[in-house]
Amino acid sequence: MISAIVVSYNPELCSFMELLRRLILQVDSLIIVDNSQRESNDAFDFMVQSGIDQDRVALIRLGDNRGIAAALNVGIVVALQDGAEFVLLSDQDSLPAEDMVPKLLEAYEALVERGEDVGAVGPTFTDLHTGLTYPFQAQLPGHFFYGHQAATSEAPHVEALTLITSGALIPAHVLHDVGPMREDFFIDQVDIEWCHRARSKGYRLFGTGWARMYQRMGEAHLRVWYLRWRHESAYSPLRIYYRLRNFVALWRLDFIGWRWKVRNSWYWLGIVYAHAFFGKKDRVKCFLYAIKGVWHGLRGKMGRLE
Structure with missing residues (x-):
C-alpha cells in the first residue's frame, strides 16, 4: 500500500488539481495536509474533491502555516496508522x-533485490522555470x-547524498527508524536534514532515471553571470532567510560530514551573490x-x- x-x-488550483489527478491514479490513498491560514474554503474543497475518488482522499486542515515539516509529519502519522x-x-508545485x-x-524493488538497504528513492526532476534537468548530489x-x-540508461540508479522532498518514496520501516522531519526547520532543507540522518543510520538513498517529475524550483529564475551566463532559481527574501538559517543549523549537526558542509557553503554564497x-x-x-x-542560525533561533 x-x-x-x-x-x-x-x-x-489548476496546477494543484492536475497534481492530485495524476497522483490518485498511481497510489492507494492520498492525504492532503493544508497549511493555508483559513477557516474554510468551499471552492478549494470542491476543486480538491472533484474528479477524483473521494474515498481514497483525506483532507487535513491545520488552519495555520505550521511549515512543511510539521505538515509532512501529520500526514506521515496518518499514513502509517492506516497501514x-x-x-x-x-x-504542491510538483507535476509527476x-x-x-x-x-x-x-x-x-530492483535495488533491494541487489542487496541495497534503501532508505528512499527519488525521481529525476526538471525545473519548470528554467527547463533544466538536474543530476543528483553524489560522492564521485x-x-x-x-x-x-545524472542517471543514464547504463546506470539508471544513482546513489545520492540527498533527495528533494517531492517525489521521495520512503518505506514505512525507514520512517519508523529514522524518525520524523525536523519541525523547527519550518520550510527549508527539511529534506536535506532527514536524508543525512537516514544515511547516518546506514540507509542508502537513490535517484533513478526510471521515474520523472517536473518541479517549480523557487518562485522564478534569475539570469546570473558566473564565468558565463547561467540560470538560477529565484527566491523571496523570506525564503532566503530560511534557507541560510537552516543551512547554518545543518553545519552544527555532527552526523553531516564536513566535506559536504564546505562544498555546500560555496553554493549558498552563490545564492546570496545571485540575489544581491x-x-x-x-x-x-x-x-x-x-x-x-x-545570525539566527548561529544563535539557534x-x-x-514571526
Missing part, C-alpha cells in the same frame, strides 16, 4: 509523470568534495535577510520567523 502526502499552502507500506512525499510512482517502486570516485551525477547582484527586485532586502538568517 502506497500513501501519498501532499502539503499545500494557498495553491494555484501504508510506503509513503510518497510531495509539495503519469508512471512516476510505479517506476519508483520498480526501482526500489576520485572527488574530494561531492559532485553531481542579479535579483529582479528586493536585492538589498535579500542580502539583509541572508545576514539575518545566518529556529522555527517560524
Whole structure:
C-alpha cells in the first residue's frame, strides 16, 4: 500500500488539481495536509474533491502555516496508522509523470533485490522555470568534495547524498527508524536534514532515471553571470532567510560530514551573490535577510520567523 502526502499552502488550483489527478491514479490513498491560514474554503474543497475518488482522499486542515515539516509529519502519522507500506512525499508545485510512482517502486524493488538497504528513492526532476534537468548530489570516485551525477540508461540508479522532498518514496520501516522531519526547520532543507540522518543510520538513498517529475524550483529564475551566463532559481527574501538559517543549523549537526558542509557553503554564497547582484527586485532586502538568517542560525533561533 502506497500513501501519498501532499502539503499545500494557498495553491494555484489548476496546477494543484492536475497534481492530485495524476497522483490518485498511481497510489492507494492520498492525504492532503493544508497549511493555508483559513477557516474554510468551499471552492478549494470542491476543486480538491472533484474528479477524483473521494474515498481514497483525506483532507487535513491545520488552519495555520505550521511549515512543511510539521505538515509532512501529520500526514506521515496518518499514513502509517492506516497501514501504508510506503509513503510518497510531495509539495504542491510538483507535476509527476503519469508512471512516476510505479517506476519508483520498480526501482526500489530492483535495488533491494541487489542487496541495497534503501532508505528512499527519488525521481529525476526538471525545473519548470528554467527547463533544466538536474543530476543528483553524489560522492564521485576520485572527488574530494561531492559532485553531481545524472542517471543514464547504463546506470539508471544513482546513489545520492540527498533527495528533494517531492517525489521521495520512503518505506514505512525507514520512517519508523529514522524518525520524523525536523519541525523547527519550518520550510527549508527539511529534506536535506532527514536524508543525512537516514544515511547516518546506514540507509542508502537513490535517484533513478526510471521515474520523472517536473518541479517549480523557487518562485522564478534569475539570469546570473558566473564565468558565463547561467540560470538560477529565484527566491523571496523570506525564503532566503530560511534557507541560510537552516543551512547554518545543518553545519552544527555532527552526523553531516564536513566535506559536504564546505562544498555546500560555496553554493549558498552563490545564492546570496545571485540575489544581491542579479535579483529582479528586493536585492538589498535579500542580502539583509541572508545576514539575518545566518545570525539566527548561529544563535539557534529556529522555527517560524514571526
